[in-house]
Amino acid sequence: MPKVLIPTPLRPYAGNQESVVVEAGTVGELLEQLASRHEELRKHLFTPEGKLRSFVNVYVNDEDIRHLEREKTAVRPEDTISIVPSIAGGAPIAAGTEAPPEALSQEEILRYSRHLLIPEVGAEGQLKLKRAKVLLVGAGGLGSPVGLYLAAAGVGRIGIVDFDVVDASNLQRQVIHGTSDLGRKKLDSAAETLRDINPHVQVDRFETALTGENALQILRDYDLVVDGTDNFPTRYLVNDACVLLGKPNVYGSIFRFEGQATVFAYPGGPCYRCLYPEPPPPGLVPSCAEGGVLGVLPGLVGLIQATETVKLILGVGQPLVGRLLLYDALGMRFRELKIRRDAECPLCGEKPTIRELIDYHQFCGVPRAGSAAEEPAGPDIDVLQLKAKLDRGDRFLLLDVREPHEHQLCRLRGSVLIPMREVPKRLEDLDRNQEIVVYCRSGARSAKIAQLLRASGFPVVRNLTGGILAWSDKVDPSVPKY
């Protein structure tokens, strides 16, 4: 009968025999017989799905069965069957880009010397950093300083979720990208910068928007999450996913001259929903793209997030839990608000009602970017149609709803300025019998005003889709984009 030679390490699972004689017609039958006779051997040879493990090769005499008929290869009574693992490997191409999580190399000891000198960090703390896995949601204003400093500090694995490309208007604050990166994927640009700062860091790239479908999958692998998002749907999404997975959410937000930071979803601490159970009405809180932001602001707020991240990894100090840190750049003042976990919180309270991720765009009443089906209803007008309309000399009101300083920067000829927040007070000034075309920078604010005007009984209101940006792209490039 065919004889199977058992590799030494597997002999304890085969009754300590050097070889086993098995009656079988094919290699497949033989392996199955062997495994059913020695059940313990099974898991060493087969995956739980019953497939031969990737490293297991089977030889009939001196022939690899892959060169014969694989598991259907016939075996004769006089054959000897050997089980041989395939082995390969190699150092990474760029030496030193990976290192064991168990030890610091000489190069790392030198690199992290200023950390190793601090008793609260030391080699033990540095190894904690090295083993840490941090996910950055967004490689923008906040993600830039967080990524730069966490990489420099030696956080072993940094995941980045971003699907944007580097735009000239990013460079005023998103310091992880440079002028030569314009037009590149932010992920590529950021990964390259981080690798240059610290080749020991593994950068995982997720080129996608974080969604209810992928968030748990992406977050699952990381120890903590740094929220660098600029919109409410993603903020609630990050919060909910962190609470459901039990991972701290290091939160920061910025607007113009003011910033906020705290740590949500820390054991015993509050979550974002404890602070803000409901999102603000759509359009009430402008984003940085709409309202602007002082370029240095995300630097400071991002570094508060980075500091909290490093503290959480090291397990030192007082984490910013249960405290919302408010920063006012103009007054150069920090204030702190106490925030508590809400026992009634639908997510992290005593009787949670949210047990899975939901549709966050719907929850926040915000249409998904780029999904035409969910654009606000109404007869909109694009820039080329507007150009034709102006050229024809049609009579209508061209209403600019941006802020005065934006109007000063650039405007469409013949337009009347009424800043967005003043429109509701000045409805009486508008002629209800005249057609109105509303515009802003990107078409977002004007869409809301167009809706408001329609709801207030104005019969013909059109929103200029794409706003000034589209006008500059498609009609008159001399109008600056900002």
Add this chain to the structure above:
Amino acid sequence: MIRIDEAPWEAMLEHASRAYPNECCGAMLGRINGASEKLVTRAVPLENAFGGPQSARYEIRPEDLLAAEKAARAEGLTLIGIYHSHPDCDAYFSATDLKHSCPWYLFVVLSIREGRFNHACCWKPDPDLTRADREPMMSPKGEF
């Protein structure tokens, strides 16, 4: 715990320096002393069969490993593990090493810098090849 005798240790270092700047690989034969100690008494250099640039890759032909295993049996020894070198790189178990390893054996990695031996580590992959733990190692050069 893996203990490597002087003769195989010298053979491994010589092999690794000779192969520099490429990676070398080979088999470690010896005896299992009780539950915890594995003693390497013979090193068998094997050919690096990787088809591309070998400065950061190695591959062992299964038939070569089979021959080493046969040689071990013939001498009453056991195949204890595999050694390979990392030229100008530390002796950790890389993701590539892990992915193409086998949990049945111990893996000694030799760091060779500018052609000279620098340090070494021994690794034991887990059954699903998801991680490898450090295995204490005694060499004639001391403990690693």
